[in-house]
Structures are given as structure tokens and as C-alpha cells.
Amino acid sequence: MITAENIYKSFNGKPILKGISVVFEKGKTNLIIGRSGSGKTVLVKCLVGLHEVDKGTILYDNRNFVDMNFNSRKEIRREIGMLFQGGALFDSLTVEENVMFPLNMFTEMSLGEKREHTNLCLKRVDLLNVNKLYPGELSGGMKKRVAIARAIVQNPKYLFCDEPNSGLDPKTALVIDDLISEITHEYDITTVINTHDMNSVMEIGEKVIFIHEGHKSWEGTREEILDSDDENLNDFVFASNFAKKIKSLTTGNQ
Amino acid sequence: MKFFSIFGRYIILLSRVFAKPEKSKIYFQQIFKEIEYLGLNSIGIVILISIFIGAVITLQTRYNLESSWIPLYLIGLTARDTILLEFSSTMVGLILAGKVGSNIASEIGHMRITEQIDALEMMGINSASYLILPKVIAAMFFNPFLTLISMGVGIFGGWVASVVTGALSSADYVYGIQYLFVPFYITYALVKTVVYAFIITSVSAFYGYYVQGGALEVGRASTRGVVYSSILILLADLVLTQLMLA
Numbered sequence: 001m002i003t004a005e006n007i008y009k010s011f012n013g014k015p016i017l018k019g020i021s022v023v024f025e026k027g028k029t030n031l032i033i034g035r036s037g038s039g040k041t042v043l044v045k046c047l048v049g050l051h052e053v054d055k056g057t058i059l060y061d062n063r064n065f066v067d068m069n070f071n072s073r074k075e076i077r078r079e080i081g082m083l084f085q086g087g088a089l090f091d092s093l094t095v096e097e098n099v100m101f102p103l104n105m106f107t108e109m110s111l112g113e114k115r116e117h118t119n120l121c122l123k124r125v126d127l128l129n130v131n132k133l134y135p136g137e138l139s140g141g142m143k144k145r146v147a148i149a150r151a152i153v154q155n156p157k158y159l160f161c162d163e164p165n166s167g168l169d170p171k172t173a174l175v176i177d178d179l180i181s182e183i184t185h186e187y188d189i190t191t192v193i194n195t196h197d198m199n200s201v202m203e204i205g206e207k208v209i210f211i212h213e214g215h216k217s218w219e220g221t222r223e224e225i226l227d228s229d230d231e232n233l234n235d236f237v238f239a240s241n242f243a244k245k246i247k248s249l250t251t252g253n254q
Numbered sequence: 255m256k257f258f259s260i261f262g263r264y265i266i267l268l269s270r271v272f273a274k275p276e277k278s279k280i281y282f283q284q285i286f287k288e289i290e291y292l293g294l295n296s297i298g299i300v301i302l303i304s305i306f307i308g309a310v311i312t313l314q315t316r317y318n319l320e321s322s323w324i325p326l327y328l329i330g331l332t333a334r335d336t337i338l339l340e341f342s343s344t345m346v347g348l349i350l351a352g353k354v355g356s357n358i359a360s361e362i363g364h365m366r367i368t369e370q371i372d373a374l375e376m377m378g379i380n381s382a383s384y385l386i387l388p389k390v391i392a393a394m395f396f397n398p399f400l401t402l403i404s405m406g407v408g409i410f411g412g413w414v415a416s417v418v419t420g421a422l423s424s425a426d427y428v429y430g431i432q433y434l435f436v437p438f439y440i441t442y443a444l445v446k447t448v449v450y451a452f453i454i455t456s457v458s459a460f461y462g463y464y465v466q467g468g469a470l471e472v473g474r475a476s477t478r479g480v481v482y483s484s485i486l487i488l489l490a491d492l493v494l495t496q497l498m499l500a
Contacts, residue, residue, distance in 0.1 A: 050372055074378035088373040091364075102377050105277055 081151030293396030308411030330430020362462030
């Protein structure tokens with residue numbers, strides 16, 4: 001479980017996060033949604049320590065991340081897997097070397113053991129016979145799957161995903177969503193996903209947090225979204241004419 | 255103020271670069287990769303430039319010492335000292351600042367904008383140390399060999415130019431390059447090379463590491479890395495010459 005309490009963050013005097021408090025639950029897919037520029041990426045980067053918070057507390061299973069020194073944070077980070085928007089695979093390494101990289105750095109496994117573990121993770125994300133390919137030779141969906149394999153190779157307790165579906169076609173996006181959801185339940189990890197893809201929200205959003213202009217505007221489950229009376233959330237969710245039509249059909253307002 | 259801000263960030267980066275490595279074995283492997291990438295791949299350009307510059311120095315010296323009062327072997331001596339004292343260390347340093355420096359800045363800058371550096375940090379790896387330290391060590395270890403190669407090839411280029419053009423005889427040139435030889439000149443050149451290697455790798459890496467934005471900014475960082483490395487090389491040349499030869 002990850003608990004963020006009263007998080008403030010500003011850049012050059014401009015406030016971005018204005019006192020956000022939220023609990024991300026274990027074994028669930030926790031989705032952060034919001035418009036572009038609402039502060040959701042900044043929130044995720046604060047949670048993992050890529051940005052320092054101005055004020056507030058972040059607890060990883062009751063361990064205060066904000067007050068930790070560099071080395072203690074490194075220990076927590078080894079329990080975190082992260083899927084970046086573009087995959088962030090290392091260009092100069094093959095798929096196998098990319099996935100094996102954390103094992104090389106932090107374990108004393110033999111090469112055979114590392115290979116076996118890497119192949120298991122690649123199989124888990126349905127990637128076969130790509131071990132020797134370089135990231136430049138992969139499609140967008142394959143890159144995301146390799147990045148997921150790399151994120152789970154050390155059996156993380158926490159998984160962060162930054163816009164996992166950006167740049168993917170709807171069908172591939174669904175595959176990635178399902179994969180993240182399955183992995184979350186299979187490994188019983190705390191997953192935090194930053195997205196503005198409503199398909200993802202409705203597919204896998206077990207807990208949804210809506211951020212609006214640096215505030216937490218709404219919190220609930222995917223089922224509760226359609227019945228919410230939060231104006232900002234409704235503006236976001238039913239932004240397209242198609243969505244508006246569905247809303248009017250489901251509520252009976254023609 | 256901006257200078258102090260940049261200098262402060264450079265020092266902070268260096269303190270992270272020289273922190274204890276996560277896994278020494280992996281760093282050693284990286285050092286050997288960098289020796290190949292930054293060092294061995296530069297041998298060709300160093301040989302090519304050195305042979306031509308050695309030839310040109312010899313021919314220009316011959317042209318400027320057109321007097322029956324000056325013994326011809328002094329042309330060999332002048333070419334040798336120019337190559338040993340300045341060309342093979344400083345000129346090659348400036349050439350490597352262009353080739354290796356831009357390479358390092360753009361490689362690390364690209365990693366920054368594609369979040370590969372963030373990915374390293376997220377794994378609990380000191381990205382500054384992992385990416386920069388092997389490059390610094392590889393260049394400081396291998397560049398002296400490039401300088402020695404440049405010295406040999408440059409002097410050979412002068413000999414070829416002398417013999418082919420008939421500017422002076424082979425015997426005069428060979429006598430000149432042996433005449434009043436000061437071995438300390440080689441030490442002086444190698445010390446300069448090691449300092450330049452540190453400047454080229456650390457300054458270029460600094461500009462690449464702190465890139466913000468996209469491809470355009472990576473290009474600008476690469477240019478800044480080369481320009482500031484070159485300026486610092488010339489400054490270091492002045493200081494080291496005063497310290498070691500004055």
C-alpha cells in the first residue's frame with residue numbers, strides 16, 4: 001500500500017500539486033486520471049522520487065519515503081517496477097539484456113539462472129523469439145511489453161505505469177491493460193497507472209482518482225464514474241459527443 | 255551568477271560520478287566497452303590527422319628556415335618538438351573534444367530525453383556514476399596511447415614529406431629528431447592528455463546529463479559540450495605549461 005498525504009509541489013513558484021492525499025491499495029490497479037497539465041504525471045514522479053515534494057508525506061507500507069536518504073531510497077526503488085511512457089528501453093542493449101539488466105546489477109545469479117528468469121518474464125508478456133532483437137527493431141506494443149517484463153523481473157511490490165497506452169492502437173492498448181491487470185493480481189502488487197485513456201479506466205480501473213488543477217477532485221471505482229455528479233469529472237469523461245450520447249442514453253435524457 | 259550555478263551543478267554531478275559503484279564487475283565491463291567505443295574507434299582519425307599535420311609542420315618549417323646559416327637538421331628538431339609539445343596532446347585533444355565529446359553529450363542527452371536515465375534511477379542505480387565514470391576512466395587510460403601513436407605517426411609523416419618532396423634528406427631529418435631530445439617532453443604531453451581526457455568526458459557528459467526538451471536541445475548540448483571542452487583544454491594547456499615548463 002502506498003499512502004500520499006497532503007502533497008504539494010510547485011515549479012518556479014507555480015503550484016502544480018495543491019495538497020493531494022490519496023491511498024493506493026495493494027493488489028489493485030489504481031488509476032490516476034485527469035486532463036493534460038492537471039498534475040498527474042508530476043504526482044507519479046513525486047511518488048517515485050523523480051521530483052522532490054515541497055510538502056507532504058509518502059509512505060510505502062508505512063516507510064516514509066520523503067525523509068529517506070539516497071541509499072534508503074535506493075532500497076525502496078528496488079521494490080518498484082516502472083513502465084515509462086516511451087518504454088525507456090536501453091537502445092544499446094538487446095531485449096534479453098534489457099530485461100536481464102536489473103538482475104545483472106542486483107543479484108548474484110549465474111548467467112543460466114538469469115537467462116531462465118528473463119525468458120520466464122518474456123513468456124509472461126507473450127514475447128517469444130525476440131531475445132536478440134534491439135529496441136529499434138520492435139513495434140510500440142512490443143516495446144511496452146518488454147518494458148513490463150523488465151519492470152517485473154525483480155518481483156516488485158509496487159508497479160508504476162506512466163501513460164501505458166500512449167501511441168498504441170485500441171486493440172494493442174487493451175492487451176497491455178489486461179497484462180498490467182493480470183500481473184497486478186498474480187503478484188499481488190500495488191499498481192499505480194497514470195492515464196487519460198477512458199477505455200483503460202473502464203477496463204481495469206479498480207480504484208480511480210481524478211485530478212483537476214492540482215487537486216484530487218474525485219475518487220471511486222470505475223462503476224461509480226458514470227453516476228458521479230462531479231462536474232469536472234463529467235466534463236472529462238464525457239468530453240466527446242459519442243460519450244455524451246451514451247450518457248444521455250443510459251440516463252434517459254434525450 | 256550563471257557561471258557559479260553551472261559550476262556548482264558540475265561539481266555536484268562529479269560527486270555523484272565518483273560515488274561507490276553499485277557493482278564493480280559491471281563497471282569494469284563498461285570501462286572495456288568504452289575503451290573500444292571512445293578509444294580504439296578514434297585511432298583511425300588520430301593517425302590520419304597526425305600524419306598530415308606532421309608532414310605540413312615539416313614542410314612549413316623548411317619553408318620558414320630558408321637560410322644557409324641554419325643547419326637542415328634543425329627542421330627535424332623543430333618538427334619533433336612541435337609534435338611532442340603541442341600537436342599530439344593539445345591538437346589531438348581538441349580533435350577528440352569534437353569527436354568523442356559530441357558523441358558523449360548526444361548519447362547521454364538522448365538517454366535523458368527518452369527517460370532511460372530515469373529508468374536507471376528507478377532501478378536504484380546511480381545513473382551519473384554508471385553512465386559517466388566508465389567513460390572518464392576509459393578516456394584517461396586510453397588517450398595517452400592515442401597521444402603516443404600521434405607522436406610516432408606525426409614524426410613519421412614529417413619524414414615522408416621530407417623524403418618525398420626533397421625538402422631535406424632522410425639523414426638530416428633523422429639526426430634532427432634525435433638531436434637534444436628531452437624525454438620530459440613526453441611526460442609533459444602525457445600529463446596534459448590525461449587532464450584533457452577528464453575535461454572532454456566530464457564536461458560533455460555534464461551537458462548531456464542535464465538536457466531538457468527534445469532533439470534540438472540534445473544538439474545544442476552537444477555543441478556546448480564541444481565548445482566548453484575546447485575552451486577548458488586551451489586554459490588547461492596554459493596552466494600546465496606554466497606549471498611544468500616555466
